[in-house]
Amino acid sequence: MNIARSIVLASLLAISVPAVARAGAVDELMAGYKAAGGADFSAGKGQAMWNAPSATVSKSGTPMSCSVCHTGDLRKGGRHLETGEPIEPMAPSATPKRLTDKKFIEKWFKRNCKEVYSRECTVQEKGDFLAFIGGK
Amino acid sequence: MVLGGFIIAGNAIGEDYNEHEGGSIFRRRLDVAPVANEAYKKECGSCHFAYQPELLPARSWRKIMDTLDNHFGDNAELASEDQKAITGYLVATAAENSRYKASVKMLSSISPDDTPVAISKTPYFVRKHRKVPVPMVAGNPLVKSFAHCARCHTNAAKGSYNEHEVNIPGYGRYED
Numbered sequence: 001m002n003i004a005r006s007i008v009l010a011s012l013l014a015i016s017v018p019a020v021a022r023a024g025a026v027d028e029l030m031a032g033y034k035a036a037g038g039a040d041f042s043a044g045k046g047q048a049m050w051n052a053p054s055a056t057v058s059k060s061g062t063p064m065s066c067s068v069c070h071t072g073d074l075r076k077g078g079r080h081l082e083t084g085e086p087i088e089p090m091a092p093s094a095t096p097k098r099l100t101d102k103k104f105i106e107k108w109f110k111r112n113c114k115e116v117y118s119r120e121c122t123v124q125e126k127g128d129f130l131a132f133i134g135g136k
Numbered sequence: 137m138v139l140g141g142f143i144i145a146g147n148a149i150g151e152d153y154n155e156h157e158g159g160s161i162f163r164r165r166l167d168v169a170p171v172a173n174e175a176y177k178k179e180c181g182s183c184h185f186a187y188q189p190e191l192l193p194a195r196s197w198r199k200i201m202d203t204l205d206n207h208f209g210d211n212a213e214l215a216s217e218d219q220k221a222i223t224g225y226l227v228a229t230a231a232e233n234s235r236y237k238a239s240v241k242m243l244s245s246i247s248p249d250d251t252p253v254a255i256s257k258t259p260y261f262v263r264k265h266r267k268v269p270v271p272m273v274a275g276n277p278l279v280k281s282f283a284h285c286a287r288c289h290t291n292a293a294k295g296s297y298n299e300h301e302v303n304i305p306g307y308g309r310y311e312d
Contacts, residue, residue: 059209082209084280085183103215111211 021100022092026130029102033123041124046132049125056118058082064116066129074136091136099134166295167238173225179218183210185286187255188295189229190239195251197226208254238297256282267312278305 030041051072053063058081062068070078074091092098099105109129113121121129168188171177177186189197201223204212214222231239245260252258256265265282273279279287286292288310291301302310 080183083184083284084277107213107215111213114205114211114213 015096018092018096018100022098022134025100025102025105026134029105030127030130033127036123038123038127041127041131043128043131043135046125046128046130049128050132054116054118056116066112066116068116074133090133092134093136099130105130166236167297168234168236168295169229170293170295173222173229175218176222176225179214179222180212183212185284185292187285189226190231190234190236191242191255192231192252192258193243193246194227194230194232196253197230198223199251200253201226254283268310272304272307272310276304276306 030038033041050066050070053065056064058064058068060082062081069081069087070090075089075094077089078087079085080087088095088098090098109121109126113119113125168190171181171186171188176189180186200207201219204214204219213219231243234240242258242260245263246252246258255261261282273282273288285297288302288304289297290303291298299311304310
């Protein structure tokens with residue numbers, strides 16, 4: 001009986017801890033983005049930008065977008081365009097660690113926005129992306 | 137007892153390059169040390185194989201770490217404290233500071249005027265892999281390039297590149 005109860009408790013913890021961490025990380029980042037001028041973060045705008053081809057083109061001539069590597073379905077795994085390395089699904093429902101680490105999130109925004117758009121993303125765009133990803 | 141003593145002595149890590157082990161069942165020697173730095177494994181090893189720093193000279197690692205915004209075509213920028221810490225680790229563990237024979241051979245194959253950034257393009261590496269057929273690597277969708285050591289070298293992460301441990305995806309064991 002004690003073992004069964006421990007297993008139930010441990011499972012509940014395993015599910016809830018990432019969810020709590022995620023709420024914290026996203027809230028803090030969005031608060032920062034709002035303070036810097038972002039507003040009304042929208043999953044719809046985030047999704048539109050995710051799929052829209054950028055003026056920046058890859059080595060192999062493909063117009064870049066987030067979906068080129070991550071796919072348009074956040075529950076699916078993606079692949080690095082050149083190396084083929086697999087990328088875990090972006091959706092927190094598929095990959096619990098997603099959106100739980102602020103430093104990790106900002107690191108990848110910096111890298112990927114520069115690769116896809118040849119510039120850093122604005123606080124508005126980042127907030128919209130977080131709204132989109134967070135809902136999946 | 138005496139045999140045991142020889143086995144233990146033979147296991148002194150890094151003393152010898154294991155190129156011609158020829159199936160010795162008593163000794164496994166490493167070509168390089170397994171990577172022991174967690175930050176390097178986490179930040180760099182999350183996208184590609186965590187190449188052991190012993191495989192390049194310090195100046196190569198500095199060049200790589202100074203140009204992360206264009207890292208083989210990708211932006212791999214890091215927070216500056218992470219960039220500094222990892223650079224420190226790589227330089228301290230680089231080929232010049234290594235006792236492993238693979239490092240000595242690697243270094244002696246590189247001209248002092250060169251600062252290679254790709255291990256797979258160094259003269260030593262090219263020489264060691266020159267007989268591997270193109271269809272098994274570049275023409276093989278499961279491998280794609282020599283940069284993906286661990287796809288064929290089954291114990292690469294442990295620091296062993298012994299050719300008897302090679303298993304090429306789609307082809308199987310490979311020995312020259």
